[in-house]
Amino acid sequence: MTATFQLRREIPVEDGYDLVVAGGGPAGATAAICAARLGAKVLLIESTGCMGGMGTSGLVTAFDPVGNGEEMLVGGLMREIIFKLGERGSLKPRLEVQSHVKKYHAWTPFRVEGYKLLLDELTTQAGVEVRFFSRVIDAQADVGTGLVDGVVVANAEGYRFVKARTFIDATGDAILAKIVGVEVREAGRDSPNIMPATLPSLFTGIDWARSEFRPGAGMHQHDEYLFQAIADGHFSQPDKHLPGMSQVGDQIGYLNGGHLFNMNALKVKDLSDGAMLGRRLAHEYWRFFNKYVPGYENAELVITASLIGVRESRRIVGEYELNIDDYLARRKFPDQIALFNKFIDIHPHDTGDDEYERFRADAETQKRLGPGEAFGIPSGILVPRGWTNLWVAGRCASSDVEVHGSIRVQPAASMMGQAAGTAAVQSIQTGEPACDLNTATLVETLRSQGAHLPQPHLRPTMTRNREGSAH
Numbered sequence: 242m243t244a245t246f247q248l249r250r251e252i253p254v255e256d257g258y259d260l261v262v263a264g265g266g267p268a269g270a271t272a273a274i275c276a277a278r279l280g281a282k283v284l285l286i287e288s289t290g291c292m293g294g295m296g297t298s299g300l301v302t303a304f305d306p307v308g309n310g311e312e313m314l315v316g317g318l319m320r321e322i323i324f325k326l327g328e329r330g331s332l333k334p335r336l337e338v339q340s341h342v343k344k345y346h347a348w349t350p351f352r353v354e355g356y357k358l359l360l361d362e363l364t365t366q367a368g369v370e371v372r373f374f375s376r377v378i379d380a381q382a383d384v385g386t387g388l389v390d391g392v393v394v395a396n397a398e399g400y401r402f403v404k405a406r407t408f409i410d411a412t413g414d415a416i417l418a419k420i421v422g423v424e425v426r427e428a429g430r431d432s433p434n435i436m437p438a439t440l441p442s443l444f445t446g447i448d449w450a451r452s453e454f455r456p457g458a459g460m461h462q463h464d465e466y467l468f469q470a471i472a473d474g475h476f477s478q479p480d481k482h483l484p485g486m487s488q489v490g491d492q493i494g495y496l497n498g499g500h501l502f503n504m505n506a507l508k509v510k511d512l513s514d515g516a517m518l519g520r521r522l523a524h525e526y527w528r529f530f531n532k533y534v535p536g537y538e539n540a541e542l543v544i545t546a547s548l549i550g551v552r553e554s555r556r557i558v559g560e561y562e563l564n565i566d567d568y569l570a571r572r573k574f575p576d577q578i579a580l581f582n583k584f585i586d587i588h589p590h591d592t593g594d595d596e597y598e599r600f601r602a603d604a605e606t607q608k609r610l611g612p613g614e615a616f617g618i619p620s621g622i623l624v625p626r627g628w629t630n631l632w633v634a635g636r637c638a639s640s641d642v643e644v645h646g647s648i649r650v651q652p653a654a655s656m657m658g659q660a661a662g663t664a665a666v667q668s669i670q671t672g673e674p675a676c677d678l679n680t681a682t683l684v685e686t687l688r689s690q691g692a693h694l695p696q697p698h699l700r701p702t703m704t705r706n707r708e709g710s711a712h
Contacts, residue, residue, distance in 0.1 A: 266294020440519025
């Protein structure tokens with residue numbers, strides 16, 4: 242039997258907050274800003290020294306597609322951020338923003354430091370209290386009533402117990418939800434495979450005019466350079482799927498490459514080993530580009546990310562669980578808080594040919610929506626089933642594994658964050674519990690904030706699984 246140690250502490254209590262947001266990534270930062278703009282007193286807890294999550298500390302410096310070929314689907318604060326980054330020259334050079342955001346499956350590259358600074362300014366202007374280098378490590382809650390009373394925050398000053406009226410878990414790994422006893426699904430436990438992670442990196446010295454590199458992802462042509470390097474034994478793992486190098490500046494690119502297969506992001510040993518492997522793979526890709534790819538002869542590896550690009554770890558069981566049938570039916574919901582179009586992006590689970598071909602088939606044909614199409618994201622995937630004052634936003638929202646492969650990305654996370662922050666303020670103002678919020682009011686408020694929600698019919702109750710999911 243493993244020995245245990247009982248930790249007992251008398252720690253200071255802080256009170257007076259309307260909302261505590263755990264996690265400052267695209268979901269958490271957006272939730273905090275939007276709630277504060279509505280007048281709430283908001284505390285944002287973030288473990289690193291900046292907001293933006295995978296877009297900043299994780300160096301995933303391109304927003305996934307925000308349009309469907311006919312219109313920009315992503316509205317609200319995410320739209321505001323993209324256009325402000327464009328005005329400041331913090332997007333890819335010479336990018337024509339107005340037309341770009343409507344394109345079908347077009348990524349929007351941005352400069353990391355510009356995004357960090359903008360989020361600092363937006364939170365400050367909204368009046369959000371931000372605590373960097375801080376983590377939520379425990380909480381007090383009543384599972385029976387679904388009420389969270391407060392969270393334990395740890396940082397350089399020690400422990401604090403912070404009370405609030407509402408809470409949002411935007412940690413990506415559903416850390417707060419798991420602590421308080423929310424039912425969750427975990428990769429590797431509740432599904433046979435774990436979607437591989439990646440450690441992104443930044444490069445400079447790239448001659449983009451001479452670059453002929455075509456990434457080996459399923460939605461692109463085969464990359465003869467990559468396959469030749471694999472045949473030559475250049476790589477320590479023969480990974481045929483390289484999402485690729487994306488232009489960020491005149492000589493700068495970000496590499497989303499080097500899969501960390503079977504890494505369980507809920508185990509610290511896996512995370513530690515994965516970080517070391519990711520850095521080694523980044524050097525292998527650096528030498529690959531130097532040796533095999535025109536335009537990259539003088540490219541230099543500048544830095545690897547301080548956060549691992551985790552694609553799958555833990556998701557809540559919500560009032561509704563968005564599923565692949567919803568996606569394939571292009572289902573719209575009366576209570577949808579977002580529209581999205583991205584394909585089902587589940588990376589190969591290993592280096593075998595079967596997995597690579599499965600990915601290519603999913604990405605290119607079977608599980609990709611066409612131009613002009615979209616599916617809805619209902620409000621119920623943000624609410625842990627039966628909970629009163631707790632929401633989640635981002636990668637830990639309630640969906641099956643396949644739909645998770647679409648909505649796990651930054652634009653979708655930001656829209657979920659805006660909805661969760663807005664819902665929390667509505668709950669405070671009306672007394673409505675998270676699990677029984679008037680969703681017609683929520684949608685109308687989101688529309689007033691610039692969200693793109695064209696559904697013709699609204700209703701006060703959210704879509705729930707117990708109503709059935711037949712379309």
